[in-house]
Amino acid sequence: MxxxxxxxxxxxxxxxxxxxxxxxxxxxxxxxxxxxxxxxxxxxxxxxxxxxxxxxxxMPTYSYRRVPWFRDNRPCSVHVCLGFSRPPPHQRRQASLWLFNRRSCICFGLSTTFHTLRSHSYKVHHSWGKMDILGICVLALGAGSSMTFYAFYCRPVVQRVYWGLNLFSALAAAVVLFDSGGGGSKMRTLRGGVFTLLALSALLPFFHTASLMGWSRARDEIGAVWYLAEGMSLLLGVGLFVSRVPERLKPGSFDILGHSHQLFHICAIIGGAFHVATLVVGYNYRRMHPSC
Structure with missing residues (x-):
């Protein structure tokens, strides 16, 4: 046949x-x-x-009508964003929250599209795989730049230096991962390493400002506790993604639910929620203390 x-x-x-x-x-x-x-x-x-x-x-479906409707081991997470709940804010202090919200929508939207269409065909799989990587880099840029905005609110020169570093890190990550083909089990360690470096580059402005103002002020002014929680959540997700735990410990038991890729997505969503909490602390402090 x-x-x-x-x-x-x-x-x-x-x-x-x-x-x-x-x-x-x-x-x-x-x-x-x-x-x-x-x-x-x-x-x-x-x-x-x-x-x-x-x-x-x-299996490859070669049909856009069929790929979303059968149950397989794709990440079963639902990405919810409220990016279009209200018009863009006009106040400068709100812009950081608004931009991170939009970049989160881009990241999770591209991720959802890739994981929905990945079984269509070879060409569609790799094209949208690169868009998925691009979305992660956009989110990393949004996380780092929004944190830097509040961390160095009164130091505009340092603020712009870190924004440049965030942009360079995101572009470098995109170039490296695009060149690797954007997928495959052999590239898992490379992707995990690049994601870790992206997260660390976004943590640099936090450690810098915390060393300048001390832990107590960093907690009250920029939400240091939430930012550390975000970093731990993202690093945990990357660690599970690279090590392929728990499915490595019991192959076949986590085929549909509970495998490392799904846990990676869950950690990313939790990390995003922690980041929003961080920005809310920074925004509220600057709303109450607008002058440096």
């Missing part, structure tokens, strides 16, 4: 043109015979991201 021949070609392919072959339509029409969810040994190389997840892998 055509289906069996095509599946055999996918199993023997090495990730080149064979892996990108589009299935022919059978007599049932509209590719209705094409399998949706299978084991790791039956998917093409470009969809194989984690060898410790045994089942629940999506």
């Amino acid at each position: 055509a289906k069996d021949a095509l599946l055999s070609s996918l199993l023997t392919g090495s990730g080149g043109a064979v892996d990108c072959v589009e299935p022919e339509k059978g007599k049932l029409g509209d590719m209705a015979y094409w399998p949706t969810v299978t084991t790791k040994d039956q998917i093409p190389d470009w969809l194989r991201d984690n060898d410790y997840i045994v089942g629940g892998h999506p």
Whole structure:
């Protein structure tokens, strides 16, 4: 049968043109015979991201209508953003909150689109995989620059230096990860390392200002407690993502729910909530103390 021949070609392919072959339509029409969810040994190389997840892998659908509707091991997180709840603020002190909100919407929107369409085809998978990486870099830029705004509110020169560092780090991360192809299990450690460096670059202005004003003032003026909680949440998520825990400890038990990629997304959302709490502390302090 055509289906069996095509599946055999996918199993023997090495990730080149064979892996990108589009299935022919059978007599049932509209590719209705094409399998949706299978084991790791039956998917093409470009969809194989984690060898410790045994089942629940999506097969290529080559259809935008079908990819969102079957249950597989994609991250089951729902990204909610309130980016369009009100018109843009006009006060300078509110701009930092507003910009981070918008950049979060960009990041989570691109991430949701990638994880929804990743099983469409080789070309769509890698194109949207790069958009997913771009979204992460945009969010990292938004987190670092918004924190710097309140941390060095009275030091505009230092503020701009750190903004430049945040921009350079985000662009460098995007270039490195784009060049790596944007995905695959072999690039997992590289991606994790780049994400860690992005997080550390965003932490630099916090440590700098905390050393200048002391812990007590940093806690009250820029929400230091929340910012540290954000950093710990993001580093935990990256650590789970790179180490592939818990599925590494018990392969097959976390195929659909609870694997490291989902936990990474959950940690990212929690970290974003902590960052909003940090900015709210900074905004409230500057609203009460507008002058330096």
